[in-house]
Structure formats: C-alpha cells, structure tokens
Amino acid sequence: MTAIDVTGLSKSHQGFPAVKDVSFEVAEGTIFALLGRNGAGKTTTVEVLAGFQRADGGTVRVLGLDPWAERAAARRRVGIMLQEAGFFPDLTVARTVDTWRDFTAAPRPRDEALELAGLAGRSATKVRQLSGGEKRRLDLALALLGRPDVLFLDEPTAGMDPEARATTWEVVRDLAGQGTTVLLTTHYLEEAQRLASALAIMDRGEIVASGGMAETLAARSGRVAFRMPARVRPADLPLPVTLEGGSAVCRAEDPDLAAQTLLSWAASRGVRLSGLEVRTATLEDLFLDLSRSAR
Numbered sequence: 001m002t003a004i005d006v007t008g009l010s011k012s013h014q015g016f017p018a019v020k021d022v023s024f025e026v027a028e029g030t031i032f033a034l035l036g037r038n039g040a041g042k043t044t045t046v047e048v049l050a051g052f053q054r055a056d057g058g059t060v061r062v063l064g065l066d067p068w069a070e071r072a073a074a075r076r077r078v079g080i081m082l083q084e085a086g087f088f089p090d091l092t093v094a095r096t097v098d099t100w101r102d103f104t105a106a107p108r109p110r111d112e113a114l115e116l117a118g119l120a121g122r123s124a125t126k127v128r129q130l131s132g133g134e135k136r137r138l139d140l141a142l143a144l145l146g147r148p149d150v151l152f153l154d155e156p157t158a159g160m161d162p163e164a165r166a167t168t169w170e171v172v173r174d175l176a177g178q179g180t181t182v183l184l185t186t187h188y189l190e191e192a193q194r195l196a197s198a199l200a201i202m203d204r205g206e207i208v209a210s211g212g213m214a215e216t217l218a219a220r221s222g223r224v225a226f227r228m229p230a231r232v233r234p235a236d237l238p239l240p241v242t243l244e245g246g247s248a249v250c251r252a253e254d255p256d257l258a259a260q261t262l263l264s265w266a267a268s269r270g271v272r273l274s275g276l277e278v279r280t281a282t283l284e285d286l287f288l289d290l291s292r293s294a295r
C-alpha cells in the first residue's frame with residue numbers, strides 16, 4: 001500500500017520555484033529519505049505534505065487524504081517535526097507535553113512519549129534550559145504523541161551528538177518496524193543509507209535520483225583506491241585512475257573485478273599495492289557525483 005503519493009508537485013515562494021514537478025511514492029511502513037543540498041526544496045515539500053503549505057500544482061495524498069483540503073482528517077493521523085519548533089521557553093518539558101496532549105486525540109501518556117524520545121527524567125526542566133539536541137528530542141516526543149501512522153521528520157537529528165543521533169534513529173527504526181511510515185530529511189548520508197529503504201535526491205527543486213536504496217546504489221560505480229606505488233605512472237596501470245591526494249582511485253561498476261585486475265597486474269610486475277580499499281557505491285558517492293554534475 002502507498003502511504004504517501006506525490007505527483008507533479010510544484011510550489012513557488014514569491015515567484016521563486018522552490019519545488020518543480022516532483023513525484024515520488026512512499027510505501028506503508030517504510031522509511032523514505034528525502035535528500036538534497038541546502039535550498040533544494042526538501043522543507044517546502046515536507047510542509048506541503050504536512051498541510052502547512054498549499055501546492056501550486058500537482059497532487060499530494062497522505063493516507064489517501066489531501067493534506068490541505070482535508071487537513072483536520074490528515075492531522076489526526078500524522079506526526080510532524082519541522083525544523084523550527086515553536087516552544088514556550090518558560091514552560092517545563094512536562095507542561096509543554098501536557099499542553100500538546102490536550103490537542104491530541106487519544107495521546108500517549110506523557111512519560112511514554114518522553115521515554116521514547118530519550119527525554120526521560122527531564123520533565124521538570126524548562127524548555128529554555130534544554131540544549132539544541134534536547135529541543136529536537138522534545139519535538140520528536142510531541143510528534144509521537146498521537147501514535148501517528150505517518151511521521152514527517154525534517155532534519156530530526158540536527159544539533160544532536162552522535163549518541164543522541166543513534167538513539168533517535170533507533171526510535172525511528174522501531175516505529176517503522178511497528179508499521180509507521182516515515183519520511184525524513186537529513187544531511188547525515190551514512191545514517192540515511194543505513195536507515196531508509198528508498199530515497200529521492202532533490203536539487204534546485206527537482207528530483208535528480210530516486211528509487212529503492214539498494215537498487216539505486218547498486219546501479220552506481222564502486223571504487224578501488226590504493227596508494228600510488230613509487231615509479232608507477234597512471235598510464236602504466238591496466239585501468240584508468242584519478243589521483244586524489246596520494247591515492248589512485250579507480251571507479252568501476254564491479255569494484256571486486258577491478259581490484260582483481262589491478263592485483264594481478266601488480267603481482268606480474270612485482271609491484272605492491274598498499275592501502276587497498278574496495279567498496280561499492282555509498283549514498284555519499286552518489287550525492288557528490290550528482291552535486292558535481294549539477295554545478
């Protein structure tokens with residue numbers, strides 16, 4: 001079942017086309033990463049999906065509902081964590097959650113939400129005394145209050161230390177395991193690669209790559225890197241390489257095969273390839289390749 005369906009979405013801000021003809025689908029119970037450089041149009045897309053902004057063109061459906069026209073019905077089933085949280089700084093964490101609970105149908109108990117978001121024990125703290133990462137966690141606790149079927153998380157781990165990030169991703173993974181559909185944006189590509197089963201990369205308002213995570217990465221070149229041996233010139237090697245620092249880097253669809261070719265060449269000449277590193281494409285490779293070609 002498709003939980004989120006975006007077809008031909010476009011949205012301008014004061015004449016500036018922030019999102020142009022964007023289409024993607026998110027399957028129920030999966031984690032989908034919406035990625036892109038600053039200003040690519042991710043937040044605008046999420047805000048349209050969350051019903052905060054009205055699309056200029058195209059169709060958007062969340063659980064079959066139009067998030068703008070059927071906002072009340074959609075809101076009951078989604079949890080939203082945007083980049084700018086509007087908290088009252090003088091309220092305690094507990095009061096903030098309780099105030100939010102009053103507006104939520106069948107909310108989770110306060111302590112359960114705080115525990116889930118990694119804020120257990122901080123109930124009595126005033127919001128102004130929370131760190132940036134802790135404020136993100138409070139935001140997550142509020143997004144989880146209504147046991148949403150769909151969660152929109154716009155840079156949920158911004159400002160968190162590595163341990164807090166890992167805990168947050170664990171929560172997200174558990175929620176998806178229980179059937180929640182999660183659409184998130186993040187600049188932490190390694191974590192997105194581990195967490196999400198599908199992705200779309202946006203650039204200047206358009207989608208430049210999308211699909212299943214595994215398939216999308218498998219279709220990209222992997223790389224073999226090694227320290228360039230003394231007295232060997234790139235032209236001597238059996239495969240084309242680029243020099244990056246002191247390393248020779250060979251991009252290949254099948255990096256294992258490329259490594260074998262290089263190693264047998266080296267063995268036949270009594271050359272040693274040290275620091276050899278073989279890996280399939282990562283999300284970061286894909287992202288950087290796309291950014292380079294977009295420049």
Ligand SMILES: Nc1ncnc2c1ncn2[C@@H]1O[C@H](COP(=O)(O)OP(=O)(O)OP(=O)(O)O)[C@@H](O)[C@H]1O
Nearest residue numbers: 013014016018036037038039040041042043044045
């Ligand atoms: N309210 C607004 N008024 C005018 N321009 C806007 C507005 N909101 C966003 N924009 C512009 O639209 C473009 C897309 O912005 P958006 O916030 O959607 O990008 P993003 O991919 O979420 O970026 P980031 O990673 O920095 O959060 C940017 O060029 C931004 O300056």
